Amino acid sequence: MYTGMLHTHTLVVVLFLLSILVKTVLLLSNKKELFQKVRKKTLVPEMIIDTLMVVTGVYLALNSGLVQVGNWFWIKLIAVIAAIPISIIAFRKESKPLAVFGLLLVLYSYGISETKSAAFDKKGTLIAESTQTFDVKGSVMEQGESIYLDNCSVCHGTNGKKGLSGSPMLTESKLGYEDVVNRIQNGKNAMPAYEGLLSEEQIDAVAQYVMTFQE
Ligand code: HEC
Incomplete structure (x- = not known):
């Protein structure tokens, strides 16, 4: 829809x-x-x-x-x-x-x-948006989690530690926020591209959520 x-x-x-x-x-x-x-x-x-x-x-x-x-x-x-x-x-x-x-x-x-x-x-908007999401961090994280469980956990596992289709452990990823967004938008090898499938805001939410896996 x-x-x-x-x-x-x-x-x-x-x-x-x-x-x-x-x-x-x-x-x-x-x-x-x-x-x-x-x-x-x-x-x-x-x-x-x-x-x-x-x-x-x-x-x-x-x-x-x-x-x-x-x-x-x-x-x-x-x-x-x-x-x-x-x-x-x-x-x-x-x-x-x-x-x-x-x-x-x-x-x-x-x-x-x-x-x-x-x-x-x-x-300017990135900063503005991140302060905005800061206020509602709880909801953005919840949204990120549900998007993650729906789209990403098949390959990456619910805790980011699964390695299906050659995917690396997200807990060991060293990528910064921008690179994570980029990877989600464009995909790489077995990882599908989500641009167009997920909205910018959804990608932002799931990227913020994935960042929390990094130790
Ligand atoms: C079909 C399996 C599959 C699905 C579904 C999938 N990924 Fe991936 N993902 C991969 C693979 C494979 C790689 C490694 C790509 C490479 O570097 O060759 C990867 C890499 C990544 C990386 C980079 C990790 C690093 O440090 O290099 C991130 C971040 C990531 N995925 C997030 C996500 C998110 C968020 C979703 C859901 C929106 C998702 N993935 C859905 C297979 C998948």
């Missing part, structure tokens, strides 16, 4: 971006007739896309396992929700400045999504 929603969300976001981009470019390059044609044709599909985008986005935020959704999410939600009517009005009135503003808002929210920070500051 989560993965399905994630794929739908990614797809509609790309369609949304493309649609706004194409129309803004047509408007800016004074291709009025073509612009109006495209605008009319995309009116209904775009309404569906906008709705799907917001609904799947909110679903993902609520189900990603985040105990607390970061500020970046609310800023992004506001930017997207503002961008939708701004673009609609801009295209209806053929207002170039408004269209550009709408497009910038959309690109801005896309940037926020990718970096999970309102200021596109990846490092």
